[in-house]
Amino acid sequence: MIGFFIIQVLFDLGHSVTALPFVHYGMFSESFASPDSLAVFEVTVNGRLLDAHDFSIDHWDMIQNPLGAFDRQTRSRDFAFDKERLQSGLHFIGAGSLYSLLAPNLDNTPAVAERFPGWYKTYLSRLIRQPIHALRVDKAWYRYDRVHFILLKKDPWINL
Amino acid sequence: MSYTRDKKITLIVYFLFYYALFASFYLDDRLLSQYQPIFFTHNRDLTELILIATGLPRWMMAHPWTFTAADTLAFGLPAALLAYALRKGRFSPVLGIAFGLFLSGYLLLADLFWQVHHEPFVLYLLLALAWMTNREERFYQVLKGCRYYFLYIFTSAALWKIARGAVFNGQEMSRILLFHHSDLLSGPCDSFARRTYRYLVDHPGLSYGLYLGGAALEGCFVVGFFTRRWDRVLIGLTVVFVVADLLLMRIPYWTILLGTITLWLGSGPVLSGSSLPFRRPLPPREKKIIIYETTHHENLPALLDLSEAHFSEVAVFLKELSYHNLSGYGSPERRWPRTDFFVQPEDCSNRRFISQLFAFLKRHRYSHLHLSTLDNNLLVFVFRLTGAGTVHLSLTVHEVNEYFTFSFRSLRDWSESIAKFFLHRQIRHYTLFLPAMVDRFRQKLPEATAVFIPSRFYPGQHPSGPAQSPFIIVIPGSVEPNRRNYNEVIQTLTLFLSRNNPPVELVILGDSRTEAGAAIIASLQALECGRLRLRHFKGYIPETVYEQELAGAHLIWSPLNLHKIGSRNNPETYGLTTASGLTADLLLNDIPALVPEGFVIPEPFRAAVLPYGSPETALEIIERLIRDPAGYQAIRGNIRQAFAWFSKENFMDAFMELTNSDPPRNQP
Numbered sequence: 001m002i003g004f005f006i007i008q009v010l011f012d013l014g015h016s017v018t019a020l021p022f023v024h025y026g027m028f029s030e031s032f033a034s035p036d037s038l039a040v041f042e043v044t045v046n047g048r049l050l051d052a053h054d055f056s057i058d059h060w061d062m063i064q065n066p067l068g069a070f071d072r073q074t075r076s077r078d079f080a081f082d083k084e085r086l087q088s089g090l091h092f093i094g095a096g097s098l099y100s101l102l103a104p105n106l107d108n109t110p111a112v113a114e115r116f117p118g119w120y121k122t123y124l125s126r127l128i129r130q131p132i133h134a135l136r137v138d139k140a141w142y143r144y145d146r147v148h149f150i151l152l153k154k155d156p157w158i159n160l
Numbered sequence: 161m162s163y164t165r166d167k168k169i170t171l172i173v174y175f176l177f178y179y180a181l182f183a184s185f186y187l188d189d190r191l192l193s194q195y196q197p198i199f200f201t202h203n204r205d206l207t208e209l210i211l212i213a214t215g216l217p218r219w220m221m222a223h224p225w226t227f228t229a230a231d232t233l234a235f236g237l238p239a240a241l242l243a244y245a246l247r248k249g250r251f252s253p254v255l256g257i258a259f260g261l262f263l264s265g266y267l268l269l270a271d272l273f274w275q276v277h278h279e280p281f282v283l284y285l286l287l288a289l290a291w292m293t294n295r296e297e298r299f300y301q302v303l304k305g306c307r308y309y310f311l312y313i314f315t316s317a318a319l320w321k322i323a324r325g326a327v328f329n330g331q332e333m334s335r336i337l338l339f340h341h342s343d344l345l346s347g348p349c350d351s352f353a354r355r356t357y358r359y360l361v362d363h364p365g366l367s368y369g370l371y372l373g374g375a376a377l378e379g380c381f382v383v384g385f386f387t388r389r390w391d392r393v394l395i396g397l398t399v400v401f402v403v404a405d406l407l408l409m410r411i412p413y414w415t416i417l418l419g420t421i422t423l424w425l426g427s428g429p430v431l432s433g434s435s436l437p438f439r440r441p442l443p444p445r446e447k448k449i450i451i452y453e454t455t456h457h458e459n460l461p462a463l464l465d466l467s468e469a470h471f472s473e474v475a476v477f478l479k480e481l482s483y484h485n486l487s488g489y490g491s492p493e494r495r496w497p498r499t500d501f502f503v504q505p506e507d508c509s510n511r512r513f514i515s516q517l518f519a520f521l522k523r524h525r526y527s528h529l530h531l532s533t534l535d536n537n538l539l540v541f542v543f544r545l546t547g548a549g550t551v552h553l554s555l556t557v558h559e560v561n562e563y564f565t566f567s568f569r570s571l572r573d574w575s576e577s578i579a580k581f582f583l584h585r586q587i588r589h590y591t592l593f594l595p596a597m598v599d600r601f602r603q604k605l606p607e608a609t610a611v612f613i614p615s616r617f618y619p620g621q622h623p624s625g626p627a628q629s630p631f632i633i634v635i636p637g638s639v640e641p642n643r644r645n646y647n648e649v650i651q652t653l654t655l656f657l658s659r660n661n662p663p664v665e666l667v668i669l670g671d672s673r674t675e676a677g678a679a680i681i682a683s684l685q686a687l688e689c690g691r692l693r694l695r696h697f698k699g700y701i702p703e704t705v706y707e708q709e710l711a712g713a714h715l716i717w718s719p720l721n722l723h724k725i726g727s728r729n730n731p732e733t734y735g736l737t738t739a740s741g742l743t744a745d746l747l748l749n750d751i752p753a754l755v756p757e758g759f760v761i762p763e764p765f766r767a768a769v770l771p772y773g774s775p776e777t778a779l780e781i782i783e784r785l786i787r788d789p790a791g792y793q794a795i796r797g798n799i800r801q802a803f804a805w806f807s808k809e810n811f812m813d814a815f816m817e818l819t820n821s822d823p824p825r826n827q828p
Contacts, residue, residue, distance in 0.1 A: 034335060061188075062189060112198060119196075
């Protein structure tokens with residue numbers, strides 16, 4: 001038990017990485033700076049903009065999560081930085097050849113970008129319990145001026 | 161019985177939460193078979209990275225039926241585990257291990273595919289360890305570990321908020337709300353929730369107050385590391401936290417409530433001082449006491465007599481040597497028939513034995529723990545006592561100065577000083593062997609309860625009286641020049657032999673194997689002649705022999721050095737800060753004792769004490785006792801009369817104060 005807690009504290013102090021069951025409980029502990037802009041995924045189904053108020057918390061998470069994850073996967077070039085760190089780490093401990101062995105398992109299939117919109121439409125339809133004839137997802141950036149949310153920019157992302 | 165009950169409660173609560181969790185996954189289309197992922201993410205978790213490296217996520221995506229198989233196992237495997245446990249009344253370790261591994265794998269996959277955050281689910285993994293064992297001790301170890309982990313969740317969350325400076329940022333909560341609810345706040349609907357969040361965003365002072373309140377609430381859990389007394393309160397705080405998190409942050413953290421089971425089980429009743437509205441009285445625990453002793457077995461008899469009179473169950477954990485020498489006449493079981501003795505075998509380490517003691521205490525829900533001697537492993541005891549829950553603690557202090565001295569000369573000093581800092585706060589009830597020691601102790605720790613209880617009670621009857629001649633003088637105790645002044649003995653005996661006195665026998669009733677001891681014996685042997693016969697011992701003297709020798713004495717001589725160096729090199733004064741074994745020895749018989757002047761001893765003992773200031777006065781006393789048999793018998797009669805005060809009944813009140821007890825029902 002003592003060993004477990006020692007490892008837990010070490011991971012906690014390391015902070016940048018976890019290893020289940022050693023996780024951090026430091027959420028919302030960083031000192032937040034005033035955000036310049038707020039990014040939001042706006043999902044419009046059959047011409048109607050979906051609103052968080054109309055869904056349970058978990059349901060809304062499942063509407064938003066895939067978009068956030070896919071956005072992250074795309075922007076990070078399929079998590080290239082993490083894989084590079086792994087490669088250099090393995091190289092550092094003299095197990096560089098292991099990386100070439102594992103590398104194919106670390107990558108998502110290249111077809112993800114192409115398949116994602118269709119997959120999301122199917123999943124979303126199941127989630128909101130209605131057929132989707134038209135789906136549009138925009139990535140919007142807002143600024144809050146203490147009175148209004150001012151739209152700074154809106155990029156169309158998925159349009160099916 | 162409590163194990164069976166605790167196991168059942170844990171099992172039911174755990175799987176209610178588990179199935180509620182997976183039912184919520186199903187309702188929100190989060191089961192893997194419902195989600196049917198087509199890509200995975202890297203989340204900077206090493207275990208996840210290993211899983212990705214095995215190729216399993218890619219393979220599962222290429223074979224979607226595996227998601228259905230995983231979900232089937234998620235519902236079926238615990239069902240099999242439950243069915244086995246309910247049918248057989250025990251766990252299948254194989255199923256338990258399979259379940260634990262499977263749940264870990266499922267959670268990792270869920271995070272890879274749809275970003276389930278692991279934080280609220282780690283306790284589900286740790287508590288699952290309880291299904292892998294049928295050993296009571298391990299079950300409670302798992303519960304205890306999970307309780308600490310649950311406390312750690314909140315405490316570390318509070319610490320991070322302090323360490324990373326968030327609690328010092330007056331805009332913190334306003335910005336968190338703005339960031340966290342951006343999709344809600346920027347949406348078209350103008351609901352009550354949206355207006356509330358906007359209000360809090362626009363009023364940073366108010367939202368910052370809520371943030372500080374949250375951090376303070378999390379910080380409160382640190383108390384659980386030191387005591388179980390507030391566990392019920394912490395359960396209430398957990399509920400407050402979950403509700404606040406839901407309302408303010410829209411984070412449904414209800415799954416973490418599973419951890420409250422670790423606070424509930426074994427936390428005992430809330431103290432009467434609590435003013436919480438939800439306080440619910442528990443049925444009173446049976447009064448059961450465990451006494452821990454190392455080598456000072458001579459101090460146990462009174463405690464055992466009182467414990468048997470007060471408690472429904474008495475258990476003594478002691479060393480083999482102490483057990484065999486606890487009673488000079490008959491076995492300990494015969495003398496204390498209602499007491500269970502747990503003997504530490506020679507091949508069992510102290511720490512292991514202590515660990516067994518605390519496991520026993522928890523398993524059988526003992527209400528009291530008395531440490532009759534605490535001379536080693538202090539830090540171990542601090543840790544163990546911290547997790548011992550609401551057990552009433554008490555301690556016999558042998559050396560007052562030592563108990564309050566903080567020293568940092570060696571690693572042991574450091575550890576013992578740190579331990580003493582905590583012990584002074586953990587233990588509030590003390591017993592000491594002399595009233596003067598009690599007074600001194602109260603000066604040092606006035607807020608604690610300190611009582612005088614002697615080592616043993618006066619039996620009133622003696623197995624056999626001393627022979628008429630020769631006159632036998634017994635000097636009890638190990639032959640150590642630090643403790644006793646043997647030069648005075650030699651000088652007195654030299655004077656005694658120089659005069660026309662009848663023969664005497666001198667018994668050195670202590671281990672004289674040491675170099676210093678051998679030198680003292682040699683000096684005494686040099687005096688041996690027709691009128692002085694010397695007997696001495698080498699090695700440990702069995703209690704039977706020890707008590708027989710004392711019973712055969714005409715006079716006990718305790719040539720104490722009143723100021724001695726204690727066990728950890730602290731100065732101690734006999735009679736004031738530490739007690740000599742003489743007080744225990746005196747109560748065995750009605751024999752007078754020769755002691756140096758200045759030895760502080762309370763009134764009832766004084767009938768037996770003959771103080772001397774020099775070898776000459778010691779000689780006078782001895783000669784008077786030998787030449788005046790009638791006077792000698794009168795002294796012994798007085799001793800018997802005075803010692804009658806050392807009865808169990810006269811120390812009931814002190815013992816009740818020590819154990820914080822009500823009078824026994826048969827007492828007036």
